[in-house]
Amino acid sequence: MTDRPDTAQGAPGDDEAAPLGSLGPPPADAPGRVVVEERMHPLSPLVSLWIGVVAFGWFALTSILQGDRTFADMSDLVGRIPWWLLFLMGALLLGLAWGYWSWWTTKFIIDDAELRIENTGAFQESKRIAFSRIQSIDITQPFAARLLGLAELTIDVGADTSTKLAYLKRGRAAEIRDYLMVRAHGRSASTKDAATPDAAASAWDDLSARDEILIRLSPGEVILGAVASLEVIGLLIAFGIPMAIAAALDVPALAVGTGIIPLAIALAGFLSNRLFGQFNYTLAQTSAGVRITRGLFTLKSQTVPAHRVQAIRISQPLPWRWLNRARLDVTVLGLGLGGDGEGPATTMLLPIGRPHQVQAALAALWPGLELDRLTFNGPPRRARWLDPFAFPWLGYALDDQVVVSRLGWLNRTQQIVPHARMQSVRLTQGPLERRVGVATVQLHTTNPLGERIVHIDADEARGLVFRQMDRARSSRTDELLDPPGLRETLVHRADAPADANVWLLRTHTDAAAEQQPAPVAGYDRSFDTGGAGLADASPEAR
Amino acid sequence: MQALRPDQHPADPESVPTALSPGGALPPLPPASEDRLGPPDVPAVFAPPADTWRRVSPKLITVRRISSSITFAVLALITAVPVWFIWEQAWAAAIPLVVFFLWWLWAWIRAGRVVRAIGYAEREADLCVTEGLWFKHLLVVPFGRMQVVKVSSGPLLRAHGLATVELVTASATTDATIPGLPLEEARILRDRLIELSDAKGSGL
Numbered sequence: 001m002t003d004r005p006d007t008a009q010g011a012p013g014d015d016e017a018a019p020l021g022s023l024g025p026p027p028a029d030a031p032g033r034v035v036v037e038e039r040m041h042p043l044s045p046l047v048s049l050w051i052g053v054v055a056f057g058w059f060a061l062t063s064i065l066q067g068d069r070t071f072a073d074m075s076d077l078v079g080r081i082p083w084w085l086l087f088l089m090g091a092l093l094l095g096l097a098w099g100y101w102s103w104w105t106t107k108f109i110i111d112d113a114e115l116r117i118e119n120t121g122a123f124q125e126s127k128r129i130a131f132s133r134i135q136s137i138d139i140t141q142p143f144a145a146r147l148l149g150l151a152e153l154t155i156d157v158g159a160d161t162s163t164k165l166a167y168l169k170r171g172r173a174a175e176i177r178d179y180l181m182v183r184a185h186g187r188s189a190s191t192k193d194a195a196t197p198d199a200a201a202s203a204w205d206d207l208s209a210r211d212e213i214l215i216r217l218s219p220g221e222v223i224l225g226a227v228a229s230l231e232v233i234g235l236l237i238a239f240g241i242p243m244a245i246a247a248a249l250d251v252p253a254l255a256v257g258t259g260i261i262p263l264a265i266a267l268a269g270f271l272s273n274r275l276f277g278q279f280n281y282t283l284a285q286t287s288a289g290v291r292i293t294r295g296l297f298t299l300k301s302q303t304v305p306a307h308r309v310q311a312i313r314i315s316q317p318l319p320w321r322w323l324n325r326a327r328l329d330v331t332v333l334g335l336g337l338g339g340d341g342e343g344p345a346t347t348m349l350l351p352i353g354r355p356h357q358v359q360a361a362l363a364a365l366w367p368g369l370e371l372d373r374l375t376f377n378g379p380p381r382r383a384r385w386l387d388p389f390a391f392p393w394l395g396y397a398l399d400d401q402v403v404v405s406r407l408g409w410l411n412r413t414q415q416i417v418p419h420a421r422m423q424s425v426r427l428t429q430g431p432l433e434r435r436v437g438v439a440t441v442q443l444h445t446t447n448p449l450g451e452r453i454v455h456i457d458a459d460e461a462r463g464l465v466f467r468q469m470d471r472a473r474s475s476r477t478d479e480l481l482d483p484p485g486l487r488e489t490l491v492h493r494a495d496a497p498a499d500a501n502v503w504l505l506r507t508h509t510d511a512a513a514e515q516q517p518a519p520v521a522g523y524d525r526s527f528d529t530g531g532a533g534l535a536d537a538s539p540e541a542r
Numbered sequence: 543m544q545a546l547r548p549d550q551h552p553a554d555p556e557s558v559p560t561a562l563s564p565g566g567a568l569p570p571l572p573p574a575s576e577d578r579l580g581p582p583d584v585p586a587v588f589a590p591p592a593d594t595w596r597r598v599s600p601k602l603i604t605v606r607r608i609s610s611s612i613t614f615a616v617l618a619l620i621t622a623v624p625v626w627f628i629w630e631q632a633w634a635a636a637i638p639l640v641v642f643f644l645w646w647l648w649a650w651i652r653a654g655r656v657v658r659a660i661g662y663a664e665r666e667a668d669l670c671v672t673e674g675l676w677f678k679h680l681l682v683v684p685f686g687r688m689q690v691v692k693v694s695s696g697p698l699l700r701a702h703g704l705a706t707v708e709l710v711t712a713s714a715t716t717d718a719t720i721p722g723l724p725l726e727e728a729r730i731l732r733d734r735l736i737e738l739s740d741a742k743g744s745g746l
Contacts, residue, residue, distance in 0.1 A: 423687045423713035427680040429587060434678075439587055444713040458587040462680075466591065469668055469682050476686070 036110040036176070041150055044167040045099025050144035052092040059085070108165055115155070115180065117163065133157045134184035135308055136332060137177045141170070141299040151299075153177055178287070181303065211291065214364055215350065215357050217281040225327070225352030226274035228319040230411060232267065239263035278351050283361055290364050292349065302347060306365055308332050310446045312349075312416040314358060314371075321412070325352050328361050331447040366402070371414065374404060379455035383438045386455055396453040401475065403443065403468065405453045415451040417443050419468070419475040427465045429458065441465055568737055569730045571596070584659075588678050591670050595661030601702045602722030603657045609698055610649045618642035662720050667742060669709065669735065671718050683718050687711045688739040693732050695725070707731055 046053055105121030115134075119125040138154040145151060150167035153176060157163070168176065226232070243259030246252070279296035289305035311331040320326060328350040350361045362369060376395035384391050390409035397404045405415045422443055429439040439461035441453040456464070578597040584590075618639050626635035652675070660673045668684040690710035699705060705728035709718035723731065 423711040424681060424683040424716040424718070426682070426716075427587070429585075429678045431676045434585070442715065444711070444715045446712050446714075448714045450713070450715040458585075462587050465680065465682055469684060473667055473684060473686070 034109055034111045035179075037107060039107055040103060040165065041167050041169055042103065043148055043150060045096055045103050047142070047145045047148060047150055047167055048099060049092065049095050052088075052095065054144075056089060056092055110176070110179070117165070127163060129155060129157055129163060131180065131183040134180055136303060136305065137180055137184075138303070139170075139173055139177055139299075139301040141295075143297040146297070146299055155180070177303075181289075181305070182287075211284045211286040213282060213284045214290075214360050215281075215283040215353060217278070217352065219275065219279060221352055222275055222278045222281065223271070224323070225278075225320075225325065226271050228317075228323060228325075230317045230319075231270060233319070235263065235266050235270065239266070281351060283350060283364070285364050290349070290361075292347070304330055304332055304347060304349065304365070309365055309418070310421045311418075311451060312362065312365060313413055314362075314416070315408075315411055315413040317411045320352070324354060326355065326358050327351055327353070328358055330365065331445065366416070366418070369399070369402060369416070371397075371404065374399060376404075376406060377456070377460075379438060380436075380457050383433075383436050383455040386432060386436065386438070394454060396456070403453075405443070405451055407452060407454065417445055417451050419471045420479050421445055422468065422472040425465045425468050425472075427461055433458075441468075443468070569733055571730055571734070572724075572727055574727075584672075585678075588672055588680050590661070590663050591665055591682075592663045595663055595672060597658060598660045598720065598722040599702075599704055599724050600657065601704055602660075603653050605698050605702050605704065605722065606653045606657060607650055610646060610653070614642045614646040614649070657722065660721065664734075669718070671720055681716070681718055683709055683711060683716060684742070685735065685738040686742040687716075688735060691732050691735045691739070693728050695728075704728075707735075709735065 102119065102121050106117065106119045109116040109118060114131060115129045117125075117127040134155060134157055136156045138156070139151050140154060141151045145167050149170050151170045151173040152164055152166040153168065153173050155163040155165070165173075165176075167173075239259050239262060243255050243263075246255035246258060276296045276298075278294050281294045282292070284291045284293070286303065289303050289308075291301060291303045293299065293301045309330050309332060313329045313331075314326050315329070316326045327348065330347055330349045332347060349365070350358060353361065359370075362371075374397035376397045378395040379386075379391070387394065387409075390407065390412075393406050393408065393412055395406045400419075402416050402418050405417075407413050407415065422445060424444045426442040426444065427439055428442060433439055433455065436455075437458050438455045439458040440455060441461050441464055443451040443453070445451065453461075453464070574596050578599065584595075621638040621642070622635045625638060626632070629635075655675055659675050659678075660671075662672070663670045665682075667686070668682050671679075671681045671683070673679050688709050689712055692708040692710065693705050694708070695705040699722070703725050704722045705725050706719060706721045707723055707728050708720075709716070711718075720731075
């Protein structure tokens with residue numbers, strides 16, 4: 001790229017995006033080297049204003065078709081257009097002009113250390129994101145963008161605002177996402193062996209050949225999950241009461257007006273929202289972590305890097321217990337993963353699944369954790385009356401990596417907190433608990449809801465608090481000293497000419513890292529990038 | 543995020559000066575007066591993890607009483623006046639006044655016990671904070687998890703020479719607040735905590 005300084009992808013129809021492949025040598029050799037410098041896709045302002053553009057286009061089309069008018073009559077036509085429409089058109093054109101100006105003055109630049117977004121328009125603005133600060137990157141394709149093959153990148157740094165790159169060509173967005181993830185996650189990325197990137201092969205998901213699909217939900221499962229949810233039961237109860245009153249008063253019109261019609265609207269809205277949002281829900285193991293792709297109209301692709309997981313929750317609402325289904329949520333640092341009304345920092349990892357699917361998803365996030373093999377300690381029997389319905393379910397279990405806590409009655413949950421992710425612990429005892437001699441332990445993670453182990457024996461709870469503190473410290477120290485995950489080496493591609501800047505990221509498991517191949521062509525250092533195969537996308541090499 | 547000095551790496555325990563080591567330049571906490579070292583009247587579950595809890599300053603009792611007086615006076619007025627205007631009966635307006643007076647009296651009497659129940663203690667690698675009478679809490683925050691240490695002092699606290707020290711971690715549920723420390727002790731505790739979290743920092 002450095003030998004092509006003018007790399008702005010300006011011209012419409014410039015389909016060949018600049019490859020990320022010619023990344024050049026490893027970073028330390030040339031600090032400050034610019035890897036990518038380009039604008040967003042030229043159609044971006046149109047996509048942002050797509051409703052206006054479509055409406056305007058539709059109006060122009062219909063007025064020309066219906067009115068038997070040619071463009072010679074345009075002045076006549078303008079005279080007949082109502083003033084507010086002209087006003088809207090003016091606003092639209094102004095918006096487009098503004099959009100194109102800021103499109104022209106905004107560039108994003110990736111160099112060896114950071115991503116920069118430079119705006120030199122009305123407001124001089126330069127945003128810098130160091131790779132190591134990137135927590136997660138999502139790809140979103142709103143409907144209009146999807147029709148044009150564009151996508152938006154949402155880059156989360158764990159702060160309260162996320163950075164967006166809107167819009168890029170889809171394949172390009174996937175490429176940049178993969179590259180940034182590789183740089184962001186360092187050695188803690190988990191990955192399969194490198195392969196040629198062929199991102200965005202299908203319009204329905206965001207997977208390449210090297211990604212392994214773990215779970216794909218059928219629309220039937222999604223609908224089942226939505227219909228049998230506590231939300232639907234809540235809606236039925238909420239609207240059932242006015243209906244029952246109206247029926248009791250023998251006023252059928254009132255029953256229809258206050259109960260059936262609003263209920264139908266609310267149910268249709270909820271169910272279609274769920275179905276459209278979770279359509280074709282796909283969970284896959286990728287080089288950068290577990291990837292969720294979903295959506296009928298708006299396609300969303302979220303990648304959850306395994307070692308950024310702060311907490312995991314398995315929940316089972318009452319109706320799902322009979323259906324033998326459960327759902328899985330994870331908490332990841334940062335807010336960009338939000339949505340679905342699940343709170344800011346929680347991502348639904350599996351909206352509904354059978355036990356073996358839940359186990360598969362869990363294994364992808366936290367290999368080696370088998371909940372069935374843990375022994376759960378419950379609260380003492382004398383505390384039974386404090387929580388009679390949930391009592392048989394309550395309990396906690398420990399292994400050397402995580403603590404698992406069971407809570408709830410209408411919605412049975414199992415909360416899994418890795419020792420290394422615990423922020424602080426609190427011991428709490430209310431007056432009722434004091435009478436029985438039990439106490440509650442709260443485990444604080446970045447999950448705003450927190451996790452609790454309720455009503456366990458008071459002395460046991462106190463011991464657990466301090467032991468848990470020690471466990472958190474030692475497992476965090478272990479992790480810092482010996483980061484988990486895989487190691488990668490940047491190797492020269494064998495079939496490329498010796499002087500071409502074509503590189504492959506080779507990944508090794510820890511065991512295989514000992515016998516890695518001798519690095520090629522003078523770059524005898526493996527560096528801290530995780531992930532796979534991004535480095536060989538140069539067109540010359542294809 | 544704690545600042546990382548170039549000569550220091552948290553992942554390497556050898557290079558980390560243990561803050562509690564005798565050679566460290568950690569400012570020692572000032573000796574607490576007799577009335578601030580907690581009497582062992584707490585249940586065993588909330589017993590001090592170190593030798594004793596360090597209580598907050600007894601002046602906080604006065605501060606709490608003044609601020610609760612102001613709060614209840616305002617609350618009583620803004621409920622009693624509308625009630626009086628609506629019912630135009632003096633006895634109706636007296637009900638909220640009596641209710642808030644009793645509430646205030648109760649808060650006044652309890653303030654001493656509530657403040658004496660607040661205490662903190664440093665352990666080797668974490669800070670423990672306890673509080674509460676009915677609902678007792680014992681919070682343990684590892685030094686390595688502290689992101690921000692805040693010291694604040696409102697006009698009322700400042701008039702009594704007190705300040706509040708608050709620890710912020712990456713978790714929104716951690717509410718480690720030590721109210722009513724003497725200004726000097728608050729300053730020293732802040733410096734100690736920053737130093738300790740620097741030395742034992744473990745990121746997110």
